[in-house]
Amino acid sequence: xxxxxxxxxxxxxxxxxxxxxxxxxxxxxxxxxxxxxxxxxxxxxxxxxxxxxxxxxxxxxxxxxxxxxxxxxxxxxxxxxxxxxxxxxxxxxxxxxxxxxxxxxxxxxxxxxxxxxxxxxxxxxxxxxxxxxxxxxxxxxxxxxxxxxxxxxxxxxxxxxxxxxxxxxxxxxxxxxxxxxxxxxxxxxxxxxxxxxxxxxxxxxxxxxxxxxxxxxxxxxxxxxxxxxxxxxxxxxxxxxxxxxxxxx
Amino acid sequence: xxxxxxxxxxxxxxxxxxxxxxxxxxxxxxxxxxxxxxxxxxxxxxxxxxxxxxxxxxxxxxxxxxxxxxxxxxxxxxxxxxxxxxxxxxxxxxxxxxxxxxxxxxxxxxxxxxxxxxxxxxxxxxxxxxxxxxxxxxxxxxxxxxxxxxxxxxxxxxxxxxxxxxxxxxxxxxxxxxxxxxxxxxxxxxxxxxxxxxxxxxxxxxxxxxxxxxxxxxxxxxxxxxxxxxxxxxxxxxxxxxxxxxxxx
DNA sequence: CAGTGGTCTAGACCACGTC
DNA sequence: ACGTGGTCTAGACCACTGG
Numbered sequence: 097x098x099x100x101x102x103x104x105x106x107x108x109x110x111x112x113x114x115x116x117x118x119x120x121x122x123x124x125x126x127x128x129x130x131x132x133x134x135x136x137x138x139x140x141x142x143x144x145x146x147x148x149x150x151x152x153x154x155x156x157x158x159x160x161x162x163x164x165x166x167x168x169x170x171x172x173x174x175x176x177x178x179x180x181x182x183x184x185x186x187x188x189x190x191x192x193x194x195x196x197x198x199x200x201x202x203x204x205x206x207x208x209x210x211x212x213x214x215x216x217x218x219x220x221x222x223x224x225x226x227x228x229x230x231x232x233x234x235x236x237x238x239x240x241x242x243x244x245x246x247x248x249x250x251x252x253x254x255x256x257x258x259x260x261x262x263x264x265x266x267x268x269x270x271x272x273x274x275x276x277x278x279x280x281x282x283x284x285x286x287x288x289x290x291x292x293x294x295x296x297x298x299x300x301x302x303x304x305x306x307x308x309x310x311x312x313x314x315x316x317x318x319x320x321x322x323x324x325x326x327x328x329x330x331x332x333x334x335x336x337x338x339x340x341x342x343x344x345x
Numbered sequence: 346x347x348x349x350x351x352x353x354x355x356x357x358x359x360x361x362x363x364x365x366x367x368x369x370x371x372x373x374x375x376x377x378x379x380x381x382x383x384x385x386x387x388x389x390x391x392x393x394x395x396x397x398x399x400x401x402x403x404x405x406x407x408x409x410x411x412x413x414x415x416x417x418x419x420x421x422x423x424x425x426x427x428x429x430x431x432x433x434x435x436x437x438x439x440x441x442x443x444x445x446x447x448x449x450x451x452x453x454x455x456x457x458x459x460x461x462x463x464x465x466x467x468x469x470x471x472x473x474x475x476x477x478x479x480x481x482x483x484x485x486x487x488x489x490x491x492x493x494x495x496x497x498x499x500x501x502x503x504x505x506x507x508x509x510x511x512x513x514x515x516x517x518x519x520x521x522x523x524x525x526x527x528x529x530x531x532x533x534x535x536x537x538x539x540x541x542x543x544x545x546x547x548x549x550x551x552x553x554x555x556x557x558x559x560x561x562x563x564x565x566x567x568x569x570x571x572x573x574x575x576x577x578x579x580x581x582x583x584x585x586x587x588x589x590x591x592x593x594x
Numbered sequence: 595c596a597g598t599g600g601t602c603t604a605g606a607c608c609a610c611g612t613c
Numbered sequence: 614a615c616g617t618g619g620t621c622t623a624g625a626c627c628a629c630t631g632g
Contacts, residue, residue: 286587289581308538308556310538312585339534340534
């Protein structure tokens, strides 16, 4: 037989996983950029010395994970967090009648802090190392609905300024990607119900003791590296958190 | 060319979607039963007159949707809601330290009611048609944590008795499948934060005004048919709702 | 029109589970 | 040893996009 055997290959891993890794690496090393196209499937076959089916399986998985976007007749592109499809992949709060809307984001606070133990654990950094702290107020239909407290490991976001956040044209995750080369690929969220404290009540325009939905999100980049910890407090009087806002195939 | 063309086929649909549909139908018609094996991939090729790749794509999707379970070296099986992997596909409440636990379920109420407009809409039935109403209390580590109010269209669950619910050995969804031939394949959930009213406080052993996580779930069967509406009230003092409890590939 | 991804074929060898 | 699913090959035709 002229081809390689079905599974055995230099690194000992599955062939299509190997191809996935190589594609991700090429993007990491800047060969193909977010928003740009990657080579056609035929060219990828030649480049990696595998058959179409194997390239397809690799690209299929990467596209399923949201890393690539395929467009029939046009090509396959490296995804960007500025794309519309991405906003609602991470923003799950919609009106109770099902209406979706883009939130208006307002910066409330920006500064540095020392990581508390729970933050350090979640972000996989040393206790008491420095973190950036951002507080945003999000409004829907003109009314404040959500308070975001965002914590970032400082070393990944060196040089972040308040100005960047105020002038940000698109989403925060787009900023991470464009300015700091940090691509969020997977959020993990935990939810609780809590009562509004005085600060939250004031900022959200509700009474103290109003029930709030607390969303604790850890956002992961490649290799399961945590890059952001976020606590969101949502007034669910008119809005709700919706699992799986994605449309079906 | 001897084979059929790549896309054109009798029904005009994609070939692998056609195969998916036929597999689902065979299960529906009782040819292959939940828990049992379906024919090997080779046999499915012959039966449906398509190639391995096409059968694989169909089975891959059905297995991704949780309808089938593949086991290397053994075969492919029709999934059952009694399987362990299924409990946590629908039960997302875990302890705040990440520990997962099986809830103890206790029936609080069982009866019939007329569908309110919002229920009728969600369940896609006529307003004021009859629904079954079940209220369960769920405990974790011996303490009540969650209250479930479950609403079912009566016509799909004719003959359901309180006895069935009390003697239920496994999950409710397993009961739906075994006794009524209703297979839940996809839940859709919306979450809010609310305050405990008097009844909830009493049943859950908390004070009135305790913040509760409200989970409004619509469960769908095949063809996007809604089969259950469920409102769950969770005390999130020690527990939390966790998105994506599934382990990665 | 040429080039892309989407689907499909008809095989092959491998790793795993069961007998 | 045998049958299963898991992976892989080396092509093919189709539908869609763009020039």
